[in-house]
Every structure is written in C-alpha cells, then in structure tokens.
Amino acid sequence: MTTVAPGALVPLTDAPAARGRWGSVLRTPVGIGAGVLLAAVLVLAVVAPFVWGDQAEAVDTDAILQGSSAAHLVGTDNLGRDLFARTMVATGLSVRLALTATLLTVVLGMLLGAAPLLLGRRAGRLVTAGIDIAVAFPGLLLALFFAIVFGVGATGAVLAIGVAGAPVFARLTSTLAAGVASRDYVLAARVAGVGRFRVLLRHVLPNIAEPLVVNATIGAGGALLAFAGLSFLGLGVQAPDYDWGRLLQDGLSGIYRHPEAALAPGLAIVVAGLAFNLFGEAVAKGIGLTSATGPVRRRRTTGADEQPVTERGPGAEQPVLDVEDLSVAFPGAHGTVRPVRGVTFSVGRGEAVGVVGESGSGKSLTALAVARLVEAPGEVTAARLDFRGTDLRAGGERAHRRLLGTGFAMVFQDPMTSLNPTRRIGSQLAEGARRHQGLSRAAGLARAVDRLRSVRVPEPERRARQYPHEFSGGMRQRAMIGMGLMGEPALIVADEPTTALDVTVQRSVLDLLAAIRRSDDVALLLISHDVAVVREVCDRVLVMYAGRIVEDLPADRLAAGRHPYTRALVATVPDMAVDLDAPLPVIPGRPVDPSAQPPGCAYAARCPLASDRCRAEDPPLVADADGGRVACWHADEVAAGAADGELAAAGAAREEVA
Amino acid sequence: MTATTAATAGTPSRRMADNPWLAFAVRRAGRLLVSLWVLVTASFLILHLIPGDPVRAALGPTAPASLVAARRASLGLDRPLWEQYLDYLQGVLTGDLGSSLGSSLPVSRIIGQRLPATLELALLAFLVVVALAVPIGAGMGVLTRGGRRRGGELAFSSASTVLGAVPDFVLGVGFVYVFSVTLGWLPVAGRTGPPSYVLPVLALAIGPAAALARIVRVEMLTALRSDHVRTARAKRLPAWQVNLGHALPHALTASITLGGLLLSALVAGTVLVENVFSWPGLGSTIVSSILEKDYPVVQGVVLVYGAGVLLVNLLVDVVLSLLDPRSVIRES
Numbered sequence: 001m002t003t004v005a006p007g008a009l010v011p012l013t014d015a016p017a018a019r020g021r022w023g024s025v026l027r028t029p030v031g032i033g034a035g036v037l038l039a040a041v042l043v044l045a046v047v048a049p050f051v052w053g054d055q056a057e058a059v060d061t062d063a064i065l066q067g068s069s070a071a072h073l074v075g076t077d078n079l080g081r082d083l084f085a086r087t088m089v090a091t092g093l094s095v096r097l098a099l100t101a102t103l104l105t106v107v108l109g110m111l112l113g114a115a116p117l118l119l120g121r122r123a124g125r126l127v128t129a130g131i132d133i134a135v136a137f138p139g140l141l142l143a144l145f146f147a148i149v150f151g152v153g154a155t156g157a158v159l160a161i162g163v164a165g166a167p168v169f170a171r172l173t174s175t176l177a178a179g180v181a182s183r184d185y186v187l188a189a190r191v192a193g194v195g196r197f198r199v200l201l202r203h204v205l206p207n208i209a210e211p212l213v214v215n216a217t218i219g220a221g222g223a224l225l226a227f228a229g230l231s232f233l234g235l236g237v238q239a240p241d242y243d244w245g246r247l248l249q250d251g252l253s254g255i256y257r258h259p260e261a262a263l264a265p266g267l268a269i270v271v272a273g274l275a276f277n278l279f280g281e282a283v284a285k286g287i288g289l290t291s292a293t294g295p296v297r298r299r300r301t302t303g304a305d306e307q308p309v310t311e312r313g314p315g316a317e318q319p320v321l322d323v324e325d326l327s328v329a330f331p332g333a334h335g336t337v338r339p340v341r342g343v344t345f346s347v348g349r350g351e352a353v354g355v356v357g358e359s360g361s362g363k364s365l366t367a368l369a370v371a372r373l374v375e376a377p378g379e380v381t382a383a384r385l386d387f388r389g390t391d392l393r394a395g396g397e398r399a400h401r402r403l404l405g406t407g408f409a410m411v412f413q414d415p416m417t418s419l420n421p422t423r424r425i426g427s428q429l430a431e432g433a434r435r436h437q438g439l440s441r442a443a444g445l446a447r448a449v450d451r452l453r454s455v456r457v458p459e460p461e462r463r464a465r466q467y468p469h470e471f472s473g474g475m476r477q478r479a480m481i482g483m484g485l486m487g488e489p490a491l492i493v494a495d496e497p498t499t500a501l502d503v504t505v506q507r508s509v510l511d512l513l514a515a516i517r518r519s520d521d522v523a524l525l526l527i528s529h530d531v532a533v534v535r536e537v538c539d540r541v542l543v544m545y546a547g548r549i550v551e552d553l554p555a556d557r558l559a560a561g562r563h564p565y566t567r568a569l570v571a572t573v574p575d576m577a578v579d580l581d582a583p584l585p586v587i588p589g590r591p592v593d594p595s596a597q598p599p600g601c602a603y604a605a606r607c608p609l610a611s612d613r614c615r616a617e618d619p620p621l622v623a624d625a626d627g628g629r630v631a632c633w634h635a636d637e638v639a640a641g642a643a644d645g646e647l648a649a650a651g652a653a654r655e656e657v658a
Numbered sequence: 659m660t661a662t663t664a665a666t667a668g669t670p671s672r673r674m675a676d677n678p679w680l681a682f683a684v685r686r687a688g689r690l691l692v693s694l695w696v697l698v699t700a701s702f703l704i705l706h707l708i709p710g711d712p713v714r715a716a717l718g719p720t721a722p723a724s725l726v727a728a729r730r731a732s733l734g735l736d737r738p739l740w741e742q743y744l745d746y747l748q749g750v751l752t753g754d755l756g757s758s759l760g761s762s763l764p765v766s767r768i769i770g771q772r773l774p775a776t777l778e779l780a781l782l783a784f785l786v787v788v789a790l791a792v793p794i795g796a797g798m799g800v801l802t803r804g805g806r807r808r809g810g811e812l813a814f815s816s817a818s819t820v821l822g823a824v825p826d827f828v829l830g831v832g833f834v835y836v837f838s839v840t841l842g843w844l845p846v847a848g849r850t851g852p853p854s855y856v857l858p859v860l861a862l863a864i865g866p867a868a869a870l871a872r873i874v875r876v877e878m879l880t881a882l883r884s885d886h887v888r889t890a891r892a893k894r895l896p897a898w899q900v901n902l903g904h905a906l907p908h909a910l911t912a913s914i915t916l917g918g919l920l921l922s923a924l925v926a927g928t929v930l931v932e933n934v935f936s937w938p939g940l941g942s943t944i945v946s947s948i949l950e951k952d953y954p955v956v957q958g959v960v961l962v963y964g965a966g967v968l969l970v971n972l973l974v975d976v977v978l979s980l981l982d983p984r985s986v987i988r989e990s
C-alpha cells in the first residue's frame with residue numbers, strides 16, 4: 001500500500017518545476033492575498049515585541065479584567081495588562097516556535113526520507129517500515145506522545161511537534177526522491193561512482209526542492225496550530241511566557257466576563273494558520289503540484305459556423321440515423337473550439353457505416369454527439385438529428401430515454417474502464433433493461449445471461465456473477481456488446497471497439513459485430529482509425545479530417561478515393577506484399593489543431609496538390625455522380641490519377657516511426 | 659495500469675493458487691500486530707525516555723528519599739529493563755495497566771470510566787462528518803461538473819478552505835462564545851445531557867467535514883468524467899441513478915483512504931475539544947495526568963488512543979476491500 005504522505009502535494013508531472021513561476025503565483029488574487037497576509041504575519045512577528053512590548057508587560061492594578069474599551073481594545077487580563085498588545089506580541093513567540101519546529105521537521109524528515117538512498121537497501125527498508133507505521137498515527141497524537149517524552153514546556157513542545165511532523169515529511173521526501181532517483185542523470189551519476197550523499201545533495205534534492213518547500217510552508221501552518229493546541233492544553237509555553245494558545249486558555253476561563261480575551265488570540269491563530277496554508281496552496285497550484293484540475297472555463301458559444309449545407313449522402317429511404325450540419329463546440333482558453341464542424345450523414349437500416357480519420361479528427365466526438373452524450377461545457381448543434389424518425393434535438397434527455405435506452409447501443413473503446421469495476425457484469429447488463437423495459441431483477445438477469453451467451457461468452461451463468469476484472473479484455477468487450485443488445489437496438493455505435501484489445505481477440509470481436517448486424521438487421525456506425533478494419537466490416541466509409549467529413553464513399557472503393565487524404569490514409573495500410581521489415585508508412589505532417597483552423601482547406605498544409613485556392617477557400621462537400629461525396633477542389637485530378645506520382649510519393653513517404 | 663494484474667488474476671487456476679483475499683488478510687493482520695507491538699513498546703518506553711527520575715518528578719523535590727525508593731520499587735523501576743518490559747507486556751495482555759500514582763485507582767478502571775464519554779464524542783462527530791460531507795460534496799460535484807456554476811464552486815471552496823483551516827479547539831471557543839455566552843442556548847461545558855453534546859460534537863466535526871466534502875467533490879468530478887459513468891449514461895439511466903448508483907459509490911470508495919486519515923485525526927482531536935468543554939473523557943484525563951506526572955495513567959491512555967487509531971485504520975482497510983474488490987488484488 002503506497003499512500004502518499006497524507007495531505008501532501010506532489011507534482012503532477014515528473015518534469016522538474018521551472019523557476020520563475022513563483023512570481024506568476026503572486027499575481028493571482030488568492031496568491032496576492034495569501035502572500036500579503038503571510039508577509040504581515042511575519043513582519044508582525046518581528047516588530048510586534050518592539051512596538052507593543054512595554055504595553056504588554058505594563059501591570060495596571062486599576063484596570064484588572066476589563067472588557068474592551070478605547071484604551072484597551074480587547075480588554076485587560078488579571079494583572080491589568082493590555083490584551084491587544086499581548087496578542088500582538090505573542091505573534092513573535094508563536095511564529096518563532098512554529099518555524100523552529102518546522103525546521104526540525106524538515107531536517108529530520110529529509111534525513112529519514114533519504115535513508116533508503118543513503119543507507120542502502122536493508123537499513124533503508126527498516127526506516128521506511130518505521131515511517132509507514134508512524135504515519136498511520138495522526139500528527140496530534142504523535143505530538144502528544146513526544147510532548148510527554150520531551151517534557152512539558154516550550155522546548156519540549158518544539159521538539160515534540162518537530163519530531164511528530166517528521167514521518168509525513170519523510171514519506172513525502174522518499175516518494176519524491178524515488179521518482180527522481182530512477183532518472184537517467186541520477187543513474188548516470190551513480191554509475192560514474194559519485195558517492196551516495198553527493199548524489200543526494202547535487203542531483204536529487206535540487207530537483208525535489210520546490211514541492212518540499214511548498215509542503216514545508218503548509219507544514220508551518222500546521223505546526224503553528226499544533227503549537228497553539230499544546231499551549232492551550234498547558235503542555236506548551238509556560239508562564240510567564242505566552243503565545244496565542246496560552247492566551248486562548250487564559251481567555252477561555254473568563255469567557256463569560258469578557259469573551260474578547262479568548263476571541264482575539266483565537267482569531268490570531270486562525271488568521272496566521274490560514275496565511276501559511278493558503279500561501280502554500282497557492283504556490284502549489286501555481287507550480288502545478290495540486291492534483292485537482294481546475295474545471296474548464298465556460299463561455300457562451302456564438303452561433304453556428306457558416307458551413308455550406310450540402311446534400312445528404314445516399315442513405316436508405318428511411319434512415320435509422322439522419323444527421324445534418326452537426327457541430328460540437330467547447331469553450332477553450334482562447335475562445336470557442338470546434339472539434340466537429342458541420343457534419344452531415346445518414347445511416348440506413350442494417351447498414352454498416354465506418355468513420356475513419358486520425359486521432360483528433362473529431363470522429364469519436366461525432367459519435368458521442370450523435371448519441372447525445374456530450375456534456376456541458378460541450379455544446380452540440382445540428383440542423384437535423386433524427387433517430388428512427390424522432391427528432392432527438394427536441395426535448396431533454398428524459399424525453400428520449402426509453403427510445404435511446406432500448407434502440408441505440410454504444411460500445412466504447414476501453415472495456416476495462418467502461419464497465420463499472422465495482423458491480424457484477426450481470427447486474428450491469430440488466431440495469432438498463434430493468435429501467436426501460438420494466439423487467440424484474442430475475443428477468444433482467446436471465447436476459448443478461450441469454451445475451452452473454454449470444455455474444456459467445458462461455459459459461460454465461462457463472463460469468464454474469466463475476467466482476468469486470470475477472471474477465472479478459474476480449475470477454476469484457478463482448479459483455480459490453482451484449483449490454484447493447486439488452487434492448488432491441490436499431491443502431492450500434494462502436495467507438496474504436498478493438499483498439500484496446502489484444503491483436504488476437506480483435507478479429508473475433510469484429511466478427512461478432514458483423515454477425516449481429518447480419519442476423520438482427522442492426523445498423524452499425526463503426527468509428528476507427530484503422531482503415532483495414534473499416535474496409536472489412538463496413539458498406540460505406542466516411543473519412544473525417546479536422547472535424548469535417550472530407551469524403552463519403554463505398555468501402556470497396558476506398559483505394560480509389562477522390563480526396564488526397566483518403567488516398568494517404570489508405571497508403572498507410574500495410575498490405576501483404578509489403579516488406580514487413582520496412583518502416584510503417586505515415587502521413588507526413590501533423591493534424592490540424594482544432595483551436596487553430598486555417599481559413600482554407602484544413603488539409604492544405606499536408607496536401608501534395610494544395611493550390612492557392614485550397615489555402616484561401618474551404619472546399620464544400622459535394623455529391624458526385626457515383627453517389628459519393630467529396631470535399632476537395634482537385635478531386636477530379638485525384639480521381640483521374642493525374643497526380644498519382646505526387647500522391648504516391650507523398651502518401652507513401654516512409655518515415656521512421658519514432 | 660491494472661489491466662495486466664487483472665488479466666492474470668482472471669485466470670481461474672492462478673486465483674486458486676494464491677487467494678488474494680487470504681494474502682490480504684494475512685498481510686493486514688501482520689501489519690496490525692507490528693503496529694500494536696510498536697505502540698505498546700512506545701507506551702512502555704514513556705517511563706524510561708522522560709528526562710530525570712519520573713517518580714521524583716511526580717512526588718516533588720521535597721518527598722523523602724525512602725518514599726521515592728518505595729514508589730520506585732512498587733513500579734518495578736529497580737528491576738532490569740527487559741524484566742520490566744516483559745512484565746508490562748504481560749500486564750497489557752491481561753488488562754492490568756498498573757495504578758494511578760495520584761489516586762491509586764487501577765488505570766484500567768479509570769479508562770473504563772472515561773472511555774465512553776470520548777467514544778460517544780468521536781462516534782457522534784464521525785456521523786456528523788459523514789452526514790454533512792457526503793451529500794454536500796457529492797451535490798457540489800454534480801452541480802459544478804464540467805465547469806458549471808463557477809460562482810457556487812468558488813463559494814464552496816472558499817468556505818470549505820476556511821472552515822477546514824480553523825482548528826477544532828478555536829472553533830469550540832468560538833461556539834462557546836456565540837451559542838453559550840451570547841445566545842445562552844447551550845451549556846458551556848460538561849456532559850450533562852443531550853444539549854451539552856451539540857457544541858463539542860460540532861467543534862470536532864466541522865473541520866473534518868469541510869475537508870472531506872472537498873475530497874468527495876473532487877472524487878465525484880473524477881467519477882463523473884469516468885468511462886463507466888459514460889456507459890451508465892449511454893444506458894440512458896435517469897440522472898439520479900447515474901449519479902447515485904454509479905458515480906457516488908466510486909467517489910466514496912476513492913474518498914475512503916483520505917477520509918480514514920481524517921477520521922483517525924478526529925480521534926486525536928477529542929483531546930483538545932474535551933479540554934475546551936471540560937468533557938469528562940480520556941482527553942481531559944491524559945492532559946491532567948501529564949501535568950500531574952501520573953505516568954501509569956498517561957501510558958494507559960496513550961495505549962487506548964493509539965489502539966483506537968489502529969482500529970480505525972483497520973476498519974477503513976476492510977471497508978475499502980469490501981467496496982472495491984480490486985484494491986485487494988491490486989495489492990497482491
């Protein structure tokens with residue numbers, strides 16, 4: 001079990017944190033506030049004794065235990081000493097003791113944490129085991145224990161809090177150091193015979209310094225609170241010295257007569273603790289140590305893009321799925337991003353349509369949008385989105401729950417993460433049917449077993465009672481497909497259904513999908529980056545690039561595609577004749593960043609046929625005589641093979657796959 | 659990352675050969691025993707680690723030497739260390755923790771009298787923590803997912819940061835001022851009846867509740883983004899069923915480890931809160947015993963607190979393994 005140090009902030013990436021970001025931290029509102037607060041506390045700690053020192057000690061027997069007044073802002077104590085002055089002066093001792101204890105924690109924690117690096121395996125493991133046991137106990141309990149051992153008083157409390165914090169800090173150090181210690185340069189230094197201690201000082205510590213400093217800052221806040229606690233209990237600072245905890249204890253006993261005496265030091269403790277805490281957390285966030293990712297900023301999206309709506313492709317008379325001008329927009333850091341732009345297509349009854357494209361082409365998002373599974377802040381717009389003749393745009397998700405729940409099946413890429421790991425397979429399958437078809441628990445389970453059998457899961461009764469982690473990858477994907485068959489689906493949308501699977505089981509899952517389509521007349525929308533898979537399973541293929549459909553053609557004519565991108569994609573498919581030792585061909589250049597779409601054809605930067613017109617105007621998707629559609633100014637030239645030489649040269653450019 | 663482990667665990671023969679649950683139970687029991695041994699040894703060592711002579715310190719500098727010697731003998735301090743250690747171990751196993759130096763009462767009796775008050779406080783506070791943190795955290799997670807309701811998120815995170823940063827004893831003092839001194843609604847101290855529980859329990863619970871609510875919210879956001887919740891949505895389940903049936907169990911499972919740390923911190927927090935409210939529990943006892951240098955009592959109470967923390971940790975591990983069977987396998 002490797003819980004990281006409880007509450008500790010560790011870097012998200014293992015890249016060494018860049019310097020200079022501390023400055024940027026201080027420009028955020030929280031950073032500024034916390035920084036100012038912390039600076040004020042620290043300055044006060046230094047100057048308060050000089051400013052208010054005399055006043056804090058001045059005994060005035062005429063003004064004993066007074067409430068707040070103009071002369072005494074928070075009243076006086078049992079010797080008539082001004083409590084405002086005493087609270088201020090106490091800043092010095094409180095902060096000084098907390099910082100001393102923190103220093104002790106840091107030094108001790110780093111030594112213990114580095115022990116595995118310094119002492120070698122055996123001794124290091126012993127230390128680590130000790131740390132593991134110690135971190136199981138809350139810091140306060142450890143502090144109490146050590147306070148007993150080191151004796152009542154300020155010194156004892158400093159030692160106690162310092163030592164009590166060490167295990168957590170040690171755990172943090174060893175976690176961070178372990179991450180750095182396996183890096184190349186550290187290994188190189190060790191191989192070169194650099195001593196352990198030197199490696200630690202020169203190579204490890206500098207690279208983990210930032211998270212350590214941040215955690216020490218937050219730790220100082222904790223030490224301050226712990227110290228106040230010990231003093232409050234009477235185990236810390238002893239009279240005649242005083243810190244906030246001590247003042248709080250004195251004030252509590254007289255809280256009926258004048259509560260200010262307790263509230264002022266209480267407030268001081270809270271403010272000072274927050275100052276350290278917030279500052280540490282602000283810095284941590286600024287330099288990327290926090291694990292909580294900030295949500296995407298939401299912006300209102302503007303109207304739909306001006307995309308020419310072209311004729312729909314050839315679907316059957318009454319398509320199962322009919323999509324026109326579908327767009328998906330997300331608010332981004334620099335304005336709205338449109339990963340899907342004006343997609344129009346339809347899927348006929350029992351038809352298998354493939355969607356191919358590189359990652360980032362918007363094909364998966366198109367599938368999610370069609371399934372109405374894009375959640376805010378993503379926004380889906382469409383001129384038409386009909387499923388079995390029902391307009392999915394009208395009404396909320398509630399309106400189409402039953403229709404989609406029984407007729408529209410989804411199969412996702414990774415069956416490991418797409419199934420709920422904490423529930424049995426059978427109940428996961430039955431869940432939808434129980435909700436939409438009103439099946440009882442037993443009937444639902446019976447149908448689940450039946451469907452598992454139909455997707456060729458062996459021993460379905462036993463398997464239905466198992467958890468996903470007890471299934472192999474291929475079996476999980478079969479179960480996922482079985483889940484889609486619980487109703488009477490008219491359409492299965494499968495998003496890269498074989499990508500996460502072993503090569504050996506990919507084929508059987510594809511065969512299963514094909515078989516289901518044939519026997520049950522179910523339409524299939526198969527999303528894949530793999531042209532070979534799509535060509536084999538589908539009737540028709542939509543080629544997507546940069547959020548648009550650039551070509552729509554029958555699967556058997558893929559090799560004769562009219563769009564240069566289609567040709568390039570097909571050229572990347574290794575065929576049997578190709579020398580297997582030759583590097584895989586790739587399409588040169590990089591896909592377009594959806595947040596920076598060029599004005600003209602998105603493929604222009606990579607296209608061997610790109611002309612000035614291509615770079616200026618985006619080609620519309622137009623139907624051709626053969627019933628296909630293509631979006632390219634030079635489609636006819638591609639088709640005529642005029643540029644075959646160029647295309648072949650570009651498309652088949654063999655680059656080393658790094 | 660777990661794919662390979664899960665795949666190997668999935669083959670039946672392999673699972674029979676080494677049952678992960680058995681391995682898990684053995685490992686847990688082993689760790690518990692080692693921790694208990696460390697705890698008992700630490701509490702034994704208290705008497706020997708403190709600087710100077712504990713008996714002299716307890717009786718004061720004016721006590722006659724004969725009395726000190728007699729007391730030392732009765733504590734067994736004149737015998738070899740290992741003998742004392744074995745004696746102590748035996749005593750702990752048989753429930754004999756010695757007697758108080760002050761009142762001469764058996765330590766086990768004192769603990770028996772004081773423990774219920776502390777247990778009540780800790781358990782009630784724990785219930786309040788869960789009752790507040792889970793609905794608030796999960797609700798905020800659902801409401802603020804995908805960057806919705808930025809204002810609500812800001813209010814929640816500021817409020818929970820500040821509340822989580824106020825130490826329980828300061829919060830207790832604030833409560834006393836507001837609800838007892840100013841409003842006069844609730845008793846200021848003591849354990850006298852149901853109303854007297856309100857303030858100590860709240861003082862103890864609010865900080866951890868705020869911290870746990872933050873954790874639950876973050877885990878809820880993660881769960882709502884997860885693939886299997888997307889699958890649940892693809893089944894077109896109603897939102898409540900997706901949130902409560904699929905996302906929440908996941909968020910809670912993921913919150914348990916950190917939540918357990920909060921819970922054991924809550925056990926320790928009773929020490930301070932009891933002293934604010936003069937609560938007649940172990941927390942008041944240990945502090946007064948430390949100040950009176952009544953070491954047998956201190957040792958006994960340290961043992962009880964430590965054992966309480968270990969028990970909480972064990973419970974957390976067991977609950978986690980029941981809720982998420984993979985955690986057991988992942989470990990082996």
Ligand code: SF4
Nearest residue numbers: 601604607614632633
């Ligand atoms: S429009 Fe121009 S740039 Fe775009 S694919 Fe066709 S030829 Fe290439």
